[in-house]
Amino acid sequence: xxxxxxxxxxxxxxxxxxxxxxxxxxxxxxxxxxxxxxxxxxxxxxxxxxxxxxxxxxxxxxxxxxxxxxxxxxxxxxxxxxxxxxxxxxxxxxxxxxxxxxxxxxxxxxxxxxxxxxxxxxxxxxxxxxxxxxxxxxxxxxxxxxxxxxxxxxxxxxxxxxxxxxxxxxxxxxxxxxxxxxxxxxxxxxxxxxxxxxxxxxxxxxxxxxxxxxxxxx
DNA sequence: ATCCGGAGCG
DNA sequence: CGCTCTGGAT
Numbered sequence: 001x002x003x004x005x006x007x008x009x010x011x012x013x014x015x016x017x018x019x020x021x022x023x024x025x026x027x028x029x030x031x032x033x034x035x036x037x038x039x040x041x042x043x044x045x046x047x048x049x050x051x052x053x054x055x056x057x058x059x060x061x062x063x064x065x066x067x068x069x070x071x072x073x074x075x076x077x078x079x080x081x082x083x084x085x086x087x088x089x090x091x092x093x094x095x096x097x098x099x100x101x102x103x104x105x106x107x108x109x110x111x112x113x114x115x116x117x118x119x120x121x122x123x124x125x126x127x128x129x130x131x132x133x134x135x136x137x138x139x140x141x142x143x144x145x146x147x148x149x150x151x152x153x154x155x156x157x158x159x160x161x162x163x164x165x166x167x168x169x170x171x172x173x174x175x176x177x178x179x180x181x182x183x184x185x186x187x188x189x190x191x192x193x194x195x196x197x198x199x200x201x202x203x204x205x206x207x208x209x210x211x212x213x214x215x216x217x218x
Numbered sequence: 219a220t221c222c223g224g225a226g227c228g
Numbered sequence: 229c230g231c232t233c234t235g236g237a238t
Binding site: 036 | 231232233235236237
């Protein structure tokens with residue numbers, strides 16, 4: 001079967017089973033970017049607590065993050081884990097955002113996607129997944145996000161056998177129409193499947209993708 | 219290959 | 229308790 005047809009079949013089954021995921025839950029693009037950093041290897045529920053703290057003390061702006069003592073930021077984001085690392089990362093990103101774009105989304109959106117992605121990757125604490133999450137969910141660029149779930153699910157389904165981030169990203173982008181809405185929902189649905197069924201130890205019994213073909217389960 | 223880390227779950 | 233969580237830096 002054609003790769004694109006396969007990908008849409010998966011997408012439709014997931015959407016049918018889980019429904020729209022409404023990503024990214026946030027009041028502002030800056031909140032999305034902060035969340036993208038805080039959620040690295042971390043349960044989203046813990047990130048929500050950290051963001052709630054940042055809102056409570058009213059520091060959810062690049063200016064306030066930079067002004068605040070790092071030790072304070074550590075305390076506020078503690079629920080999201082890796083709090084010392086992430087406090088550094090938030091500061092680095094806030095400084096970058098202010099220095100390069102004056103803290104303005106409009107200015108950031110004007111940058112070409114490719115150069116913007118490279119500039120993001122140069123910021124301490126921002127790797128491929130975080131950069132792509134920011135591009136897709138904060139800036140609405142048609143940029144497919146790859147994560148551990150995407151990799152695991154794709155391999156188990158036999159969609160691809162490579163491991164490299166960029167190869168997987170290109171696999172999806174080359175076999176799907178370049179649409180923001182589609183990329184947004186697709187990644188969110190893969191996360192839903194990865195959390196609920198295609199876990200490190202898979203729960204294949206009631207997997208919504210049963211019947212699509214053979215699944216390797218590693 | 220190791221480290222960073224609190225929180226929630228069974 | 230052990231496992232897992234929308235990774236990235238060293």
